[in-house]
Amino acid sequence: MTTSQDSAAKPAAARRKPKQPAGATVTLTADQAGQWSVEVSTGKKRVLRPTPVPASAVAQAAKSLHADVADAVEPLLEAAREQQRVRVEQLQQELADAQRMLDELTE
Template structure:
């Protein structure tokens, strides 16, 4: 059976992210489990760790660590049962031919039976147990839980436009994205009174800026209408 390829590992990561537990089968290189036995992938670590594939074998509650050479996604074929050989017929014993009548001889006395030998006492010495090896015993490895955590940043520019950004320790989860100011105000009220008090002056400044812009546009519109009326006279 072929070991896991990089494409199959990528597919397994996508299935784990989707909340499913992919099925794999153990190869002849797997240590501590029978070849052809199935298992469920619980998590994937970093390939640099070596045995980074966390698998729960079928019928077991333990989660063990394996490398890509020890598991495969190719289902092994079922082993056909070996047919038992047919029983040979018993050989026939030829019938004995009766012998002609002969002179009757006195019956011989049966030979004396030898005395039975005393039965051997069973040995009380305990059978030594084979020492545990890596092939017969494997300690379950604790599944590493992914470390969570992220930073959510709200930013207001000089024009009163708000944007949100989400990052964690490794990469940006959400690039700066524009959000409505009223949504920011509602979220601030739900979070905490101090947050709402800190955000409200920024929201009010944006309102004043938009009011001034509206008044400016009205004045420009009135001037344009007056110029149009002069041209129509």
Template sequence: MPRPRPLSEEELEQLRAELSTGREPSVWFTSAAVGVEAGRSGRVVALGDPADGDYIQVRPTGSKDVLAFSATEVTTVKPPRKKKAAEPPTRKRASAPVAAASTPAASVAAPVRPTHTAKAEPATERPVAAPASTPPAQPPAKPKRGGRKPVDPPAVVVTLSSTAEGEWLVEVVTGKKRTVRGLSVSPGAVAQAARALHPDVSAAIETVLDAARERQRTRVEQLQAELEAARRMLSELSE
């Protein structure tokens, strides 16, 4: 049997496009899939890093577990339905010909008057053979589950960083992939989140916020002084 063809780049891009819209695209397992019957369908819930090998996370139909597979273990082409094998025709049992019982010719004899009456002997009953007992039906064997373990969700790391001007940036790393990079966050939202987390976190962030407030206050005073000097110069030029 030829080895299944791995998913092409176009098929992987199509899967990523459907996942980005919130849909879970359907795939079917090939004969290379371990622990899952070939031809069974499933839903792709995430795509990881191809360098990991088994990076396609699939939830098989009828299961709540999410398993990881490689690009050769699944396909986007629905396999054809298996045709049922034709049942062999049943043979009709030939009925044995019934032989006609020949009746012997009765001989005619002169009637004889019996001298005594013979007692009829009771007919003896033949024992009836008990029907053979049928063995109890064996319960169907439970299908063995595959040896794959459910895939744990990737770890998420959130990083907050501040600039010298008092701006705050947030980055998010999901597993090995950076999903959010350099997103600007207002200082008020950072302070509110810090107060909700832990007093030590709030104290550390408040120190940075106080320093940023002091720098901005000094800058405002400098700009006000420059504005006053510009106004005086304008007034002198207008006279």
């Protein structure tokens, strides 16, 4: 049998109900350069500041979440792929030019 004295002897923390989680918001953001970041908040508290994540992880997550999510993210990923293709072509051209100049200097 519990008396009022027994409950008064328990610390206040032991009498309180555990706090229910407030839920979480996970936000993925893509910038103009095709770089992705993730941010996590619980209630009004930000528990993870924007943190870079690979585009491949975003693509994988989008596909596993829902077809509509994948459809919404795909154009952004394709634009990032195209930017990288253009960059690779530019670098290949620069490398070819540099190799040609080196060859001319060593003849």
